[in-house]
Amino acid sequence: MQKKSSFSDPSSSPGYKAPAVHKAFQILKTVAQSSESLGLVQLSELLGYSKSTTHGLVHALLREGVLTQGLSGRKLFLGPMIAELMFSTWDQEKVLKLAQPILDEIRDTVNETVILGARIRHRVLIISIAEAFDSLKISVPIGSTIPLIAGAVGKALLATERPELVGTLIQKYGLRTYTPRSITDIGAYMAELERVRQQGVAIDIEEYLSGIKAVAVALGNLQGLPIAIWVVGMSANIDDDKLAAIATITKTQAEHLRQIVDHASFN
Numbered sequence: 617m618q619k620k621s622s623f624s625d626p627s628s629s630p631g632y633k634a635p636a637v638h639k640a641f642q643i644l645k646t647v648a649q650s651s652e653s654l655g656l657v658q659l660s661e662l663l664g665y666s667k668s669t670t671h672g673l674v675h676a677l678l679r680e681g682v683l684t685q686g687l688s689g690r691k692l693f694l695g696p697m698i699a700e701l702m703f704s705t706w707d708q709e710k711v712l713k714l715a716q717p718i719l720d721e722i723r724d725t726v727n728e729t730v731i732l733g734a735r736i737r738h739r740v741l742i743i744s745i746a747e748a749f750d751s752l753k754i755s756v757p758i759g760s761t762i763p764l765i766a767g768a769v770g771k772a773l774l775a776t777e778r779p780e781l782v783g784t785l786i787q788k789y790g791l792r793t794y795t796p797r798s799i800t801d802i803g804a805y806m807a808e809l810e811r812v813r814q815q816g817v818a819i820d821i822e823e824y825l826s827g828i829k830a831v832a833v834a835l836g837n838l839q840g841l842p843i844a845i846w847v848v849g850m851s852a853n854i855d856d857d858k859l860a861a862i863a864t865i866t867k868t869q870a871e872h873l874r875q876i877v878d879h880a881s882f883n
Contacts, residue, residue, distance in 0.1 A: 639665060640673050644682060644694070648739060648761060653691035684759045693760035694741065711840065711877060712744050718873050719746035719845070726862050728849035729754040734841040735773050738764045738789055743843075754828065754848045765789055767824030768832035769846045775812035776834050776842065782809060797822045817863045822851060829854045831862045833870035838878045845870045 642663055647654055654662070660670040674692065677683040681697035712732075719730045723746035732744040739761040747755055764770045765786065774782050783802070791800045799805045812818045820830040832846035847862050854862070 636673070639663070639669065640677060643670070643673055643677065647683065647692050648694055648736075653693060653760070655690050655692065659692070684757055693757055695759045714876050715744055715873055716746070718869050719744060722746070722845070722847060722865055722869050723748060725865055726847060726849075726858070728847050728854070728862065729756075730845065730847050731756065731769075732843060732845055733762075733769055734843045735764060736761075736841065738785065740764055740769050740773065740844070748849065750853075752850065754850075762824075763789070763792070765791060766794060768818040768820035768830040769844050771809060771812050771818035771820070772832035772834040772844050772846070773842055775809045775818065776836055779806060779809070782806065794824050795822055795826045799823060817867050818846075819859065819863070827851050829859060831859065831866050833866045835870050835874040835877065837874050840877070843877075845873065 643659060646659060646662055656667070656670055656674060659665075659674065660667050663670070665673075674683060678685065678695070681695045684693050684695040685691065715732050719732055722730045727748050727750065729748045730746040731742055733740040733742050735741075740763075741761050742756055742758055745756060745758060747753055762769070764773065774785070783806070786802055786805070791802060791805055792798065793800055799808060816833065818832045820828075820832070822828060824830070827850060828848060829851045830846055830848040832844055834842065834844040837843055845866055847866055
């Protein structure tokens, strides 16, 4: 006769609750959905948790890698462990190994920062980066997210969707004014997405961040989450000719990566 374990699973008990787990997930959800990076005090105020509770949970999540801090050490972003869990059935490590040389090659050619991101619902998760060599460059932490409806990468990914689905997203999340150049008229935004569909590349001239230009291409990959490559740099360093050159090489390399990813074995 098999001896019955004296340990019972509390999750199977009626009415079982795990308040710390619930609060930890609320923190992750709030960080993921926020249009701006958040600090401990902001999190505490938004969620109604005490500062000590928020501090303890955040530092536990930092230790586990599901949260990470920005360069200032004050702002919080989703950590690399989130990406690892999201890609666990797709072999994230192999994807990044395949992608990094391509990101590096684009960076070496144009000397601007190159980013690889994956769409997760209404945000884009940064999963890899090749930083420009210049001291004055764009730098973003892996694991951070940006709104889907923002800048070049959002346009590149949304251009792969049916217009009616894009319209539903815009109705839910809106077209925000990030800079004076942001497209806030839905008709103009939908027309811009049609241009992206036709040309295969999205351009952002100071629409998301003042003083910053970006070029993005969605891979249209069949395996895994939708991913895109985008190049960002200071507007002063990117004239029209360089912008066109970045668009050409990004399109070429994105197609190259798509073929590699879709034909790779992730078993």
